[in-house]
Amino acid sequence: MPAIDINALFTPGLIAAQQPQWPGGVDGEPVTKAVSTLKKLPPLVFAGECDNLKARIAEAAAGRAFWLQGGDCAETFVAATADSIRNRIKTILQMAAVLQYFSSLPVIKVGRMAGQFAKPRSNDNETRDGVTLPAYRGDAVNDLEFTLESRTPNPERLVQVYNTSAATLNLVRAFTQGGFADLRQVHEWNKGFVSDSRFGARYEQMANEIGRALEFMVSAGVDPEEFKTVDFYSSHEALILEYEKALTRIDSRTDLPYDVSAHFVWIGERTRQLDGAHMDFASKIHNPIGIKLGPKSTIEDALAMIAKLNPNNEPGRLTFITRMGAGLIREKLPPLVQAVTDSGANVLWVCDPMHGNTYEAPSGYKTRRFEDVTEEVRGFFEVHKKLGTHPGGIHIELTGDDVTECVGGGEQISHEDLAMRYETACDPRLNHTQSLELAFLVAEMLRDR
Ligand code: PEP
Ligand code: CO
Numbered sequence: 001m002p003a004i005d006i007n008a009l010f011t012p013g014l015i016a017a018q019q020p021q022w023p024g025g026v027d028g029e030p031v032t033k034a035v036s037t038l039k040k041l042p043p044l045v046f047a048g049e050c051d052n053l054k055a056r057i058a059e060a061a062a063g064r065a066f067w068l069q070g071g072d073c074a075e076t077f078v079a080a081t082a083d084s085i086r087n088r089i090k091t092i093l094q095m096a097a098v099l100q101y102f103s104s105l106p107v108i109k110v111g112r113m114a115g116q117f118a119k120p121r122s123n124d125n126e127t128r129d130g131v132t133l134p135a136y137r138g139d140a141v142n143d144l145e146f147t148l149e150s151r152t153p154n155p156e157r158l159v160q161v162y163n164t165s166a167a168t169l170n171l172v173r174a175f176t177q178g179g180f181a182d183l184r185q186v187h188e189w190n191k192g193f194v195s196d197s198r199f200g201a202r203y204e205q206m207a208n209e210i211g212r213a214l215e216f217m218v219s220a221g222v223d224p225e226e227f228k229t230v231d232f233y234s235s236h237e238a239l240i241l242e243y244e245k246a247l248t249r250i251d252s253r254t255d256l257p258y259d260v261s262a263h264f265v266w267i268g269e270r271t272r273q274l275d276g277a278h279m280d281f282a283s284k285i286h287n288p289i290g291i292k293l294g295p296k297s298t299i300e301d302a303l304a305m306i307a308k309l310n311p312n313n314e315p316g317r318l319t320f321i322t323r324m325g326a327g328l329i330r331e332k333l334p335p336l337v338q339a340v341t342d343s344g345a346n347v348l349w350v351c352d353p354m355h356g357n358t359y360e361a362p363s364g365y366k367t368r369r370f371e372d373v374t375e376e377v378r379g380f381f382e383v384h385k386k387l388g389t390h391p392g393g394i395h396i397e398l399t400g401d402d403v404t405e406c407v408g409g410g411e412q413i414s415h416e417d418l419a420m421r422y423e424t425a426c427d428p429r430l431n432h433t434q435s436l437e438l439a440f441l442v443a444e445m446l447r448d449r
Pocket of ligand 2: 073074355397426427
């Protein structure tokens with residue numbers, strides 16, 4: 001078969017929002033060199049795995065599975081350590097075990113991990129003490145440090161994104177296949193969480209119930225392979241198009257293009273223009289795709305996106321990740337869900353209760369209230385219950401460490417506490433404890449849905 005020119009798949013001349021000002025421009029030597037290196041590197045994921053995920057999303061869209069997606073707002077190269085990766089996986093596995101038990105549904109576990117290195121920004125520049133420099137756009141583009149050298153976009157970083165993603169994915173696969181993810185072990189961790197009376201007491205009974213179910217199975221001699229390993233998928237925002245295109249390959253089984261930088265990629269609220277380059281890119285690859293929908297999204301937008309991204313109504317292809325804010329979800333979500341449902345389109349509805357609830361604390365830190373996060377999820381469940389549709393999953397910015405970035409929760413983190421351990425490179429994340437609290441709260445909602 002003649003080699004296919006991947007670039008010819010994409011419509012030329014479209015506007016790509018939120019791209020860095022690369023030195024030499026997008027066609028200059030530095031970017032071209034990085035792209036040509038990336039093009040020679042092996043895929044990070046196998047297209048067949050993307051198809052497996054698509055089939056599982058189709059199950060979730062039909063109400064037969066639940067989607068749990070979590071990880072950093074922005075991964076960084078320095079934080080791609082064994083401890084940090086392990087703690088994030090552990091947190092997601094702990095959340096999944098609780099959600100699965102109380103929903104009686106399989107939980108699809110997806111990391112904002114192994115590729116989430118690029119960020120859209122509301123301003124191109126940042127000014128501090130009279131000095132203006134390019135904004136930090138994620139480790140894929142520049143460095144957080146506030147110096148001209150660090151903030152100047154450097155295309156060599158795209159190759160480092162690939163290498164760091166490969167190393168992360170390797171450890172993720174080892175952890176999830178090598179015994180670390182054993183359900184009984186995960187339950188032991190959850191027992192540790194509920195033994196802390198500050199927040200755990202409320203969930204102790206739920207944890208005990210899971211424990212008894214596990215003991216019952218052990219006593220009956222049941223020891224299935226499914227207890228020992230889990231499927232774990234990678235995802236990130238497809239933002240830097242040169243990177244995503246360089247990792248788009250023709251699948252040898254189907255002769256179709258897949259973005260093999262992750263199993264699932266999404267297009268953010270700021271780059272989902274119907275006639276823009278990101279939507280064109282998403283329409284050409286065969287991965288399962290997510291689209292973020294904020295409170296300004298219209299019914300026409302949603303239907304046009306469906307027509308563009310999933311004209312054949314392929315089950316599992318399209319996920320709408322709504323991020324309305326706790327105060328708006330009950331008003332903004334119902335018309336969208338109703339219209340999409342009436343159209344007959346097959347989509348998975350996922351709630352991102354993070355991005356509509358960000359504000360600046362008096363101290364200047366960007367934060368979110370745990371209670372707003374849970375309130376948006378509650379609204380999401382209520383809307384779907386009323387409409388008879390399936391609340392298909394949640395999308396959370398979290399870390400496995402004891403950071404202080406979001407306020408509230410059982411630990412009662414206050415605005416003054418934020419300075420103690422505020423480590424995120426971008427948006428504030430739920431810490432380990434807050435993530436588990438959220439899982440138990442959502443489990444109650446799932447049980448009562
Ligand atoms: C994000 O998920 O980090 C993000 C930037 O979200 P949104 O596109 O919804 O603002
Ligand atoms: Co974010």
